[in-house]
Amino acid sequence: MDVLDGYPMRRRAIEIRERICVGLALGFITACGPHAHIPLRPANLPDALVPTDSGALLARRLAPVLYLQPDETFPLERVVAVLHPIRRVIAYHLLWRDDVHGSWIPFTVPTDEEVLWVGYDSTYAPTDVWTYWHGQILHTAWPRSQVVIDVQWGKHGSLPRNVRQSDLPRPRTLNFFYAMTIFGEPDILLGDITRKGPLCFCHGYRRYRQFTRPIVLAGRLDAVVRTEDPKSTLLEVFGSKYSNKHRWP
Known part of the structure; x- marks a missing residue:
């Protein structure tokens, strides 16, 4: 028979307390974890260019083609093109449904904004590409195609097609982020408590480096504006909580 101060009873009490603590922690994470609230696509944006405007036509003409890794889970929800009023640069702001890491952390931004930029010459051919890559902006000359x-x-870090892995800033290499899918597996699983996402990257490094699912941005533009500061438009299209990353390279 168990007694109150005996080892079996104490051990059982400890196990019950641990389960309660885990349950409370998971409940707190679920309650306080961020949830994406992406607004409906606005019918009328005051600053948006009409589809027949020369700027809107140029934004569609120069819009990149994205190639996703074939196991990508989170959809691309919104795309806004921004023409700089003076410089020959177009920014393409991309809003992904979420990020695989850290999404369970309370009060974090519940979506994933990325940005890439296309520079063009006097003939409107693309000559430069900049992409946002984990806190740094990568640049490459582009061969007018x-x-x-x-x-x-x-x-959802963005890389110019066929970039050399050795050119990526250390430690922000694909090798590093692939390792994070292994060592950061508990983080990925915690994210699944607050929203639907992948359970793991369940493949090898070779597949991690495959980019074979195309998205043609020309047909996905939710708005095209000409401004140096697109924040008001992004708030309308992306919602009040987004990453607000660099506007221009």
Whole structure:
């Protein structure tokens, strides 16, 4: 028979307390974890260019083609093109449904905004590409042809097509982020408590580096504006909580 101060009873009490603590922690995460609230596409944006405007036509003409890793889970929800009023640069703001890491952390931004930029010359041919890559802006000269961007699994970092891995800033390499899918597996699983997402990256490094699912942005533009500061438009299209990353390279 168990007694109150005996080992079996104390052990059972400890186990019950641990389960209660885990349950409370998971409940707190679920309650306080961020949830994406992306607004409906606005019918009328005061600053948006009409589809027949020369700027809107140029934004569609120079819009990149994205190539996703084939196991990507989070959809691309919104795209806004922004023409700089003075410089020959067009920004393409991309809003992904979520990020694979850290999504369970209370009060974090519940969506994933990425940005890429296309520079063009006097003939309106693309000559430069900049992409946002985990806190840094990458730049490459572009050979006056269709701009193509590779999109990283889960994190949605943007890379000019066929970029050399050795050129990526350390430690922000694909090798590092692939390792994070392994060592950061508990983080990925915690994210599934607050929203539907992948359970893991369940493949090898070779597949992690494959980018084969195309998205043609020309047909996905939710708005095209000409402004140096697109914040008001992004708030209308992306919602009140987004990452608000660099506007221009």
